[in-house]
Amino acid sequence: MAWRDAKASRVRLLLFMASIILGIAAVVSIQLFSENLTNNIQLQSKSLMGADFIIKSKQLPSANAQRLIDSLQPDASEVRFVSMIAFPKNEGTKLVRVRGLEGDFPFYGDLETTPTAAASQYQSSGGALVDATLLLQYSIKPGDSIKIGEITLPIAGALQAIPGNNAISSSVAPLVVIPNRFIEATELLQFGSRREYQFFYQQPEVDLERLEERLEPRLELEDAGLDTHISTSKRLGRRYENVGSFLNLTAFIALLLGCVGIASSVNIYIKEKIKAIAVLKCLGASRKQSFLIFLIQIAGIGLLGGFIGTALGIGLQELFPYLLKEFFPFDLQISITAQPILMGIFLGLVMLVLFALLPLLRTWYVSPLEVLRFSGTTFTESKKARYMAIGILVLFLYGFSFWLLKDALFALAFILGVLVTFAVLAGIATLSMKLVKKYFPKGAHFTTRQSLLNLFRPNNQTVVLLVAIGLGTFLISTLYFTKDILLDKTELGQTSQSANLITLDVQPDQIGEVAATFKTNDLPVIDNIPLVTMRMHSIKNELVNTLRIDSTTQVKEWILNHEFRTTYRSELINSEEIIEGEWVASQQEGKVVQISISDNLAEDAQVGVGDVIVFNVQGVQMETVVTSIRKVDWANLQLNFSIVFPKGVLENAPQFNVLTTYAATEEKSAGLQRDLVSKFPNVSVIDLRQVYTVVEGILDKVSWVINFMAFFSILTGIIVLIGSVRTSKYQRIKESVLLRTLGAKNKQILSITALEYIFLGVLGSLVGIILALFSSFLLAVFVFEEAFVPSFIPFLVFIPGISLLVLAIGLSNIREVLKSSPLEVLRKTN
Structure with missing residues (x-):
């Protein structure tokens, strides 16, 4: 009976199946991708690092640290730092990352x-390996020269890839690799210069976990650290977990949307089968038999949909390495595993059955007397059975969310968020129907009255259509608004008061000449900021060395190991505000040194106003007291500091300076950089416009990937929309035939249908955008802490676009009515 009835209703059942195929495809493709990513990270962890383990130090290793390093017999070493370079051939300049390597x-x-031989010969030939993209940008080729500080080296080859490098960091500062023996001759490592020393080891037989446990505490005492390829693998895995979780949830929402459409469509489908079920019961069919007939139908299309969706997902996951290649430091190798495939088939079956369970329960309570009744239903469903079905559904959704997120609280928040969103959309749809019914315009034109009447007539699709349209529009619009918030947050003000060029590592005896170079290039000195490096010696009378080995401390690890770059000034800047305590402009004689710290530092160091911190300033201990805590907007592209001293304390401490200016054109910027590199090789220049371009490019890539995933949701919504509209096709046909029989013209029937679906399309898309505005406003205020200025793109594109789509689908339902005679149509539908 299930098979026979399914053949008669195959078009509608196929639409049910289509509603979940895309959701399953999205879930399966992302699950396969996540597994491949995890496996690749584990397999390639050594290749990503280039060694079994590395010892790092952000300063020249102390005597004790060097003894530890030497005792393990390093196989290679390097010093890395950021600096300006120049190409003598065309006077091009660029901020780069220099790695001075020694060893194999x-x-x-x-x-x-390129050429391949350069990788093995650059050490002996004394040449430089330069990022291939950088060479293309400046029309430089191997054989030309590069000037690094005070030395000029031949370019041995174009660098395509090296372990420990990635595309994003190379976009900001391309990589240049030179033999370590030339580093001293560059004269670039001066006081205050940021550098990092690394020592590489090839010892595959070493127990890395035991080595880390034994060596890490001793290295931390010497301001050094240990990194193994195992810890690198774990760290990379954690870095991409959030991306995978987000993509999984997006796919899950697409699947949920499809299932909601199915629940509504099955509800209409079962309503139309009530008479047939009553006839079956008159002929002796039991409750169980009538229930199983339709359960088998739904389970069958769920299983088939699971197979098709899984097959589609296997194909789709091949796209992800291409879409996300910019974010991985390795080439992703794709393989097929069994778990996501089995999960896709299981999801198709279980999700479809669970969401169709409530409508299917109606078949259990149908009375044989229904066959004699002409309208309405008198049977009542069991509330206990209904609540049990809802409980099973919610528990399954929570369990699946927990499996995706691996966090009980996040899974609960996600499910509650989904339920609230669906409830708001359904509530607005229900409210719209009640308002139209209450304020029904009886004096309006016939076609207008009839189209509005259709919104709350029996078997209407107002709720499911508004939910499908609204949720899809909500997802896409939120993505657009969020992207705008992120871009606005990083946007640079193009005014002469906003610095867009920053010169770093200016030594005290160079300040006058650097400022004169600015003036020569007709550029103003906007800021002259002194920087003093220091480390924390003790926090609230507890030595930092003691805190490092204290497993119970609440102080974050980075605080204990960080070399702080601090400054001194008498006033706040526009990216700061005092949230606790009082700002001290200048130090008063006879008092402990008073400092202001950022709110994130206060939280991570577990200190507040009145607490004492002792700093080690170039070997001299300085006791300070926190007098104020500042809220700092770190996203503001200007120089912000965690620790600010008042005037009258650090003026005589060893320091270097940062000078900023504003260059209106690229030519002005390039001219200044050329002059500074030729006169002051140790000075680095950061062009914030280039940084902004890179940030914007990254955000564009991220938003593109997110939009691609949200496409599954909107496409699923469209299929649900088609399915929901087509499900009520026969009811609409009968109504239209009756109207034609009573004398209605084709134009009137078209107008009635068009007005109804335009109302649904406009209302659904408008509600979705309004919800997106509200959620984006909350994100802007509470997450990004920015003013929210919405984009007009969703209003200009989605409202008319989706309304026209809904209209086209709705009008396609009545083509048969308009082309044939009423009697012919009635014969076909009965």
């Missing part, structure tokens, strides 16, 4: 260069 690094993975 990497031990795992490949140092890829």
Whole structure:
């Protein structure tokens, strides 16, 4: 009976199936991708690092640290830092990351260069390996020269790839690799210069977990650290977990949307089968038999939909390495595993049955007397059975969300958020029907009255259509608004008061000449900021060395190991505000040194106003007291500081300066950089416009990926929309035939249908955008802490676009009525 009835209703059942195929495809493709990513990270962890383990230090290793490093017999070493370089051939300049290598690094993975021989010969030939993209940008080729500080080296080859490097960091500061023996001759490592020393080890037989446990505490005491390829693998895995969770949830929402459409469509489908079920019961069919007939139908299309969706997901996951290649430091190798495939088939079956369970319960309570009744239903469903079905559904959704997120609280928040969103959309749809019914315009034109009447007539699709349209529009619009918030947050003000060029590592004896160079290039000095480096010696009378080995401390690890760059000034800047205590402009004689710290530092160091911190300033201990805590907008692209001293304290401390200016054109910027590199090789210049371009490019890539995933939701919504509209096709046909029989013209029937679906399309898309505005406003205020200025794109594109789509689907339902005679149509539908 299930098979026979399914053949008669195959078009509608196929639409049910289509509603979940895309959701299953999205879930399966992302699950396969996540598994492949995890496996690739584990397999390639050595190649990503280039060694078995590395010892790092952000300063020249102390005597004790050097003894530890030497005792393990390093196989290679390097010093890395950021600096300006120049190409003598065309006077091009660029901020780069320099790695001075010594030894046969990497031990795992490949140092890829063009020509290939440059990777093995650059050490002996004394040449430089330069980022391939940088060479293309400046029309430089191997054989030309590069000036690094006070030395000029031949370019041995174009650098394509090296372990420990990625595309995003290379976009900001491309990589240049030179032999370590030339580093001293560059004269770039001066006081205050940021540098990092790394020592590489190839010792595959070493127990890395035991080594880390034994060596890490001793290295931390010497301001050094240990990194193993195992810890790198774990760290990378955690970094991409959030991306995977977000993509999983987006796919899950698409699946939920499809299932909601199915629940509504099955509800209409079962309503139309009430008479047939009553006839079956008159002929002796039991409750169980009538229930199983339709349960088998739903389970069958769920199983088939699971197979099709899984097959589609296998194909789709091949796209993700291409879409996300910019974010991975390795080439992703794709393979097929069994778990996501089995999960996709299981989801198709279980999700479809669970969401169809409530409508299916109606078949259990149908009375044989229904066959004699002409309208309405008198049977009542069991509230206990209904609540049990709802409880099973919610528990399953929570369990699946927990499996995706691996966090009980997040899973609960997600389910509650989904339920609230669906409830708001359904509530607005119900309210709209009540308002139209209450204020029904009886004096309006016939076609207008009839179209509005259709919104609350029996078997109407107002709720499911508004939910499908609204949720899809909500997702896409939220993505657009959020992207705008992020871009606005990083936007640079193009005024002469906003610095867009920052010169770093200016030594005290160079300030006058650097300022004169600014003036020569007709550029103003906007800021001259002194920087003093220091470390924390003790926090609230507890030594930092003691806190490092205290497993119970609440102080964050970075606080204990960080070398702070601090400044001194008498006033706040526009990215700061005092949230606790009082700002001290200048130090008063006879008092403990008073400092202001940022709110994140106060939280991570577990200190507040009145607490004492002792700093080690170039070997001299300085006791300070926190007198104020500042809220700092770190997203503001200007120089912000965690620790600010008042005037009258650090003026005589060893320091260097940062000078900023505003260059209106790229030509002005390039001219200044050329002059500074030729006169002051140690000075680095950061062009914030280039940084902004990179940030914007990254955000564009991220938003593109997110939009691609949200496309599954909107496409699923469209299919649900088609399915929901087509489900009520026969009811609409009968109504239209009756109208034609009573004398209605084709134009009137078209107008009635068009007005109804335009109302649904406009209302659904408008509600979705309004919800997106509200959620984006909350994100802007509470997450990004920014003013929210919405984009007009969703209003201009989605409202008319979706309304026209809904209209086209609705009008396609009545083509048969308009082309045929009323009697012919009635014969076909009965």
